Amino acid sequence: MNTRTEKDLLGEKQIPADAPWGIHTARALENFPIPGRPVPPALIAALAQVKKACALANKELGLLSPEKAAAVIYACEEIQASNGNYPLSALQGGAGTSTNMMLNELIANKAGSTVHPIEDVNLHQSTNDVYPTAVKVAAIQGLRGLAEKVEALQGAFQRLENKFAHIPTIGKTELVEAVPLTLGAEFGAFAEAFARDRWRTFKCEERLRVINLGGTAVGTGLTAPRSYIFLVTDKLREVTGLGLSRGENLVDQTANADAFVEVSGILKACAANLLKICGDLRLLHMNKRIKLPAVQAGSSIMPGKVNPVILESVMQIGIKVQANDFIVTECASRGSLQINEFMPLLAAALLESMELLGAACHMLSTHAEGIVADEAECERQFNASVEIVTAFLPAIGYDRSTELVKQFDGATDFRTYLENQLGTELVEKTLSPQNLMALGHRT
Template sequence: MNTRTEKDFLGDVELPADAPYGIHTARALANFPIPASPPVPASLVAALAQVKKACALANRELGFLAPEKAAAIVYACEKIQASNIAHPPLPALQGGAGTSTNMMLNELIGIDAGAHPIEEVNLHQSTNDVYPTAVKVAAINGLRALAEKVEALQGTFQRLENKFAHIPTLGKTEMVDAVPLTLGAEFGAFAEAFARDRWRTFKCEERLRVVNLGGTAVGTGLTAPRSYIFHVTDKLREVTGIGLSRGENLVDQTANADAFVEVSGIMKACAANLLKICGDLRLLHMNRKIKLPAVQAGSSIMPGKVNPVILESVMQIGIKVQANDFIVTECASRGSLQINEFMPLLASALLESMELLGAACGMLAKHAEGIAADEAECERQFNSSVEIVTAFLPAIGYGKATELAQKFKDRTDPADRTDFKRFLVQELGEALVTRTLSPQNLMALGHR
């Protein structure tokens, strides 16, 4: 095999002659042989390429980089962003606060552009300002994609709310029958929860728009020209199309990662809603109030069994996202003094959660479109429940309602204890019962 030799202050390393990366990436691949680790997220690699492009443009405009060299670097960055340059599977669980990933980009870009990885591609940069900035760019793009998926999910449940608005059913508290409402109202509550997720996901982008690019190693901008520090974020704003701004205190922005914890918490809230709502849908399906779409055979031994596999998959994603929130929180709190050494794991967990939640919302929206109500079963359960008498309290009072409930339960013939609504018609008259138990009255938000 043809090889080439590269050297750094640690010594020489032989690489394949056609390797698109250099000695720093080769050392990282050797140092972190972690088969179970996911690779550096593709969205982060693309965001790093955008950051490198912005830095090259700023250095060119300020005269620190030759125009032809800057053009070559920019072109290489665009190819990486478009996934036209393959990057090696560098593990996400790497030490060094992301230095290995930053150096991999420097080398991939430099070799393709014929530029020096450090003196030209990495000009006026440090991993400590480039990497967190790229994580924020990738996360903002991830949040925007997630917000679209949550919006679609909200719309699906709003349509189901309208579709089921005419179906009275029994609410459940403590897993037992409670007062009546409509099946549409149950789905409307789901839709409202997703509406909050949509709003929170959309708004929390603001927490990530402040970047520390130009702060170099610890936020003081050491080794970078002042003109570059004040210009490079403007170029990044142009490159990404995101309303980014340079932090007023770059030492703070370099040392502290609490903004990521806040964003992760928003995603944990979304995960909690997905877990709760999917659990509720499974219960409604089990109680035969709704019918979930059958998507695959559910058993290798029980013919005809169909399981709620989509809901269970979404719930597992919710559990994973909640676990990732712990990882993000732990990584942010483990930073020391002027740097967060655990940013690679933080980035991996944060970006993974966004992708997982987007997939979960898409799966659930598609599945929910096929949900059907079993109106006959809803009616049977509704009519047979003594709890519907609660709706008559304004008209007949608590004492009379209790008397009617007990009278119905005391019937000796089991056949006479199957339709409480019919019993109420006999006792109170059809007009009062029909009016009181109508969907409009049940959902009128109080009585007149």
């Protein structure tokens, strides 16, 4: 195998001649042989955008030659567009230094032999400011994509709300029949939960807009010119199109990662809604009030069995996102003094949650389009339930309603019994969908 020789603090090392990176990445690949957990491509693309902004700032201030800056910028754009997967593990030590060095080396190799990975690509930077900034850029971009998918999910359930608005059913509390409402009202509650998820996901971008770029190692800006510190955030805004701002206290922004915990908590809320609503849909399907689309055979031994596999998949994603929230919280809390050493795991967990939730929302919204109500079964269950008597309390009172339940002999369904006891006109008016949905739907 053809090799080239590179050297660093620890000495010389042979690198494959065609390797797109250099000695620092080669050592990291040896030090962290962890399979299946590469640095997220979204983070690599975001870091390339950060490096581009730094090159633009250095060029404008005359700190990097136009030729080198042009080569660096071109390489950054190539890496961003490639959406490439690289084998470096996300679970690396060093607060993201290996990822930063990999980008420096990738960019320098693409830019040409005159560009130095540290002296030019990493000029006026530290892992400790470019890496957290890149995580925030990637997270904002991830949130925007997720918000679109949550919006589509909300819309799918709002359409079902309207479609099922005329179907009376029995609500359940503690899994026991409670009071009448409409099936549309049930689905309206699902839609409202997703509406809150959409709003929270959209708004929490604000928590990530404050960045520490220019703060270098510990937020003091040491080794970076003051003009660069103030300019580089402007350049990153131009590169990304995001409403980013330089933190007023860059030491704080470098040392503390609580903003990521807040955002992760919002993702966990979305996961909780998905778990709850998918669980409810499984119950409604089991009780034959709705029919879920059949998407695949459910058993290798039981002919004809079809399982709610889409719901189960979404629920598993919800569980994984909740677990990731614990990881983000732990990582943020375990930073020490002026740096968070566990930012790589935090970034991997946070970005994975966004990606998984986006997939879950897309799966569920697509699946929901095929949900149909079993109107005949809903009507049968509704008419058979003694709990529809609750709707009559304003007209006949609690004691009279209780007596009717006690006297019911089961010879007919309960609705027919009520019509015989109270008259068809009163029963039809009281149990009409319009009456039942008075407070259960948007007005």
